[in-house]
Amino acid sequence: MQLIRVLRVTACAAISALSVCQAVLGDDFKRPKPAAIALACGGCHGTYGQGMGSIPAIRGIPESEFIRAMQDFQSSSRSATVMDRIARGYQHQDFVGLARFFRNR
Numbered sequence: 001m002q003l004i005r006v007l008r009v010t011a012c013a014a015i016s017a018l019s020v021c022q023a024v025l026g027d028d029f030k031r032p033k034p035a036a037i038a039l040a041c042g043g044c045h046g047t048y049g050q051g052m053g054s055i056p057a058i059r060g061i062p063e064s065e066f067i068r069a070m071q072d073f074q075s076s077s078r079s080a081t082v083m084d085r086i087a088r089g090y091q092h093q094d095f096v097g098l099a100r101f102f103r104n105r
């Protein structure tokens with residue numbers, strides 16, 4: 001399916017961008033702030049997490065529910081087309097920050 005292919009390429013681009021940053025910045029690399037990470041989410045979910053086409057909205061979700069969703073994607077206990085791979089690129093502290101960020105969009 002075309003959509004799945006587009007999602008896969010976008011997810012790969014988002015994940016690669018983070019690894020390139022880490023490689024370039026080396027020891028000076030600090031975990032990016034939630035607003036910066038959210039830029040990688042906006043390509044699919046919309047700048048404000050409002051959702052785009054068949055991609056669900058992620059703004060306004062209660063924080064605990066958002067964090068649980070990300071943990072479930074990360075552990076593959078929730079089936080996904082791309083979010084399982086995306087979630088594996090982040091740490092728990094990122095989920096907390098992103099949950100707060102998108103809660104207030």
Ligand code: HEC
Nearest residue numbers: 007010011014040041044056058069080081082083086098
């Ligand atoms: C390549 C496109 C893409 C990117 C980039 C992306 N997502 Fe998603 N997201 C999806 C899709 C598609 C789903 C539906 C689950 C699936 O099929 O993977 C989803 C589902 C979700 C859900 C569950 C929403 C619900 O209603 O249950 C959350 C939370 C979420 N994404 C957060 C994020 C965060 C945070 C980021 C950035 C770190 C992000 N996503 C980046 C495509 C994307």
